[in-house]
Amino acid sequence: xxxxxxxxxxxxxxxxxxxxxxxxxxxxxxxxxxxxxxxxxxxxxxxxxxxxxxxxxxxxxxxxxxxxxxxxxxxxxxxxxxxxxxxxxxxxxxxxxxxxxxxxxxxxxxxxxxxxxxxxxxxxxxxxxxxxxxxxxxxxxxxxxxxxxxxxxxxxxxxxxxxxxxxxxxxxxxxxxxxxxxxxxxxxxxxxxxxxxxxxxxxxxxxxxxxxxxxxxxxxxxxxxxxxxxxxxxxxxxxxxxxxxxxxxxxxxxxxxxxxxxxxxxxxxxxxxxxxxxxxxxxxxxxxxxxxxxxxxxxxxxxxxxxxxxxxxxxxxxxxxxxxxxxxxxxxxxxxxxxxxxxxxxxxxxxxxxxxxxxxxxxxxxxxxxxxxxxxxxxxxxxxxxxxxxxxxxxxxxxxxxxxxxxxxxxxxxxxxxxxxxxxxxxxxxxxxxxxxxxxxxxxxxxxxxxx
Numbered sequence: 001x002x003x004x005x006x007x008x009x010x011x012x013x014x015x016x017x018x019x020x021x022x023x024x025x026x027x028x029x030x031x032x033x034x035x036x037x038x039x040x041x042x043x044x045x046x047x048x049x050x051x052x053x054x055x056x057x058x059x060x061x062x063x064x065x066x067x068x069x070x071x072x073x074x075x076x077x078x079x080x081x082x083x084x085x086x087x088x089x090x091x092x093x094x095x096x097x098x099x100x101x102x103x104x105x106x107x108x109x110x111x112x113x114x115x116x117x118x119x120x121x122x123x124x125x126x127x128x129x130x131x132x133x134x135x136x137x138x139x140x141x142x143x144x145x146x147x148x149x150x151x152x153x154x155x156x157x158x159x160x161x162x163x164x165x166x167x168x169x170x171x172x173x174x175x176x177x178x179x180x181x182x183x184x185x186x187x188x189x190x191x192x193x194x195x196x197x198x199x200x201x202x203x204x205x206x207x208x209x210x211x212x213x214x215x216x217x218x219x220x221x222x223x224x225x226x227x228x229x230x231x232x233x234x235x236x237x238x239x240x241x242x243x244x245x246x247x248x249x250x251x252x253x254x255x256x257x258x259x260x261x262x263x264x265x266x267x268x269x270x271x272x273x274x275x276x277x278x279x280x281x282x283x284x285x286x287x288x289x290x291x292x293x294x295x296x297x298x299x300x301x302x303x304x305x306x307x308x309x310x311x312x313x314x315x316x317x318x319x320x321x322x323x324x325x326x327x328x329x330x331x332x333x334x335x336x337x338x339x340x341x342x343x344x345x346x347x348x349x350x351x352x353x354x355x356x357x358x359x360x361x362x363x364x365x366x367x368x369x370x371x372x373x374x375x376x377x378x379x380x381x382x383x384x385x386x387x388x389x390x391x392x393x394x395x396x397x398x399x400x401x402x403x404x405x406x407x408x409x410x411x412x413x414x415x416x417x418x419x420x421x422x423x424x425x426x427x428x429x430x431x432x433x434x435x436x437x438x439x440x441x442x443x444x445x446x447x448x449x450x451x452x
Contacts, residue, residue: 168362
């Protein structure tokens with residue numbers, strides 16, 4: 001048995017790790033593992049336990065990382081599930097035209113170190129959700145391996161119900177072998193990014209309203225410990241692609257790295273408050289700053305620091321990410337931030353952004369129209385969990401929900417409240433697949449069977 005962790009490092013479980021080298025060898029790889037549940041595993045960038053399968057089988061998909069075909073005219077790319085988004089970005093950067101234009105990922109999360117299979121399983125979104133929706137919205141088709149040995153092609157036209165269950169389905173419908181993605185054309189792989197310091201939560205919403213129609217990428221960093229009239233203050237970032245060759249925006253080459261796991265986290269209230277106060281003033285006395293930078297600088301800022309999650313110490317951390325409907329979002333965000341500031345907890349990583357009204361294709365897709373708030377919390381045991389429970393109640397009363405890819409502790413009741421299509425999704429689950437997350441929130445046990 002091998003220990004595998006998720007990115008938050010708060011869950012440490014032993015797994016039977018199997019590593020298929022080709023799709024054809026998948027059944028052979030799983031032979032003899034019929035007494036335990038199965039789950040595909042990519043790069044482990046889910047923050048909680050949705051990518052973990054305690055005492056079960058993890059199918060490491062990183063060996064299935066081949067590019068299968070690229071239609072440069074239509075912008076259609078077929079890849080195996082273990083291909084990283086960083087690999088796609090680098091391929092497209094090298095194939096751009098002389099004027100800098102070319103194809104690019106239509107949607108990308110906050111890290112390029114995610115496999116295509118993981119991006120599909122979590123239906124990830126990015127800083128341009130208001131324009132482009134989720135990653136799954138751009139999956140034309142996929143092939144899914146089921147535990148009975150069948151390989152099922154899924155798309156909007158073929159097996160559509162299984163397709164909708166697999167996108168955002170947390171790996172529970174089977175193993176995605178490969179997928180065809182629809183890319184988008186951009187004028188260049190550099191962006192003009194504008195940072196604007198804002199004073200409070202109302203200013204965030206004003207900036208969002210004026211930006212959603214004119215900027216592709218919008219996101220805000222907020223000082224989660226600010227109180228009173230400064231509650232919700234932060235820095236609003238908005239960016240657009242620009243024409244020109246620019247700088248080759250290679251992904252996957254961190255400049256810095258956390259060298260070792262710290263025994264305890266240095267991120268206490270005083271250090272976070274000091275960092276946040278300085279960061280909010282980082283281009284003082286100016287109120288705004290414009291820069292032309294590679295698009296990867298805007299999309300993947302934390303990828304420049306390898307293993308940054310080790311900063312939270314051996315106990316790891318929890319991320320709390322919720323989405324709140326527009327009619328209740330402002331008041332709920334205000335209450336969430338007030339609760340966090342009063343508790344003196346929180347992080348230097350706190351993100352606030354607007355999600356658009358693009359329908360998510362997955363039955364368990366997280367995004368919906370409204371505001372999403374994401375924060376990291378050092379794992380301080382029961383005190384942290386009690387705070388997160390209080391945040392759950394605020395989110396539920398506002399009609400919001402939590403992101404399974406980031407969660408490591410929500411209750412089954414909270415999960416069911418947020419995902420009304422849960423029963424419909426459950427009909428498509430492959431009975432041999434399960435995860436620590438699923439057993440926690442659904443109290444579900446897999447049906448064990450022999451690999452075909």
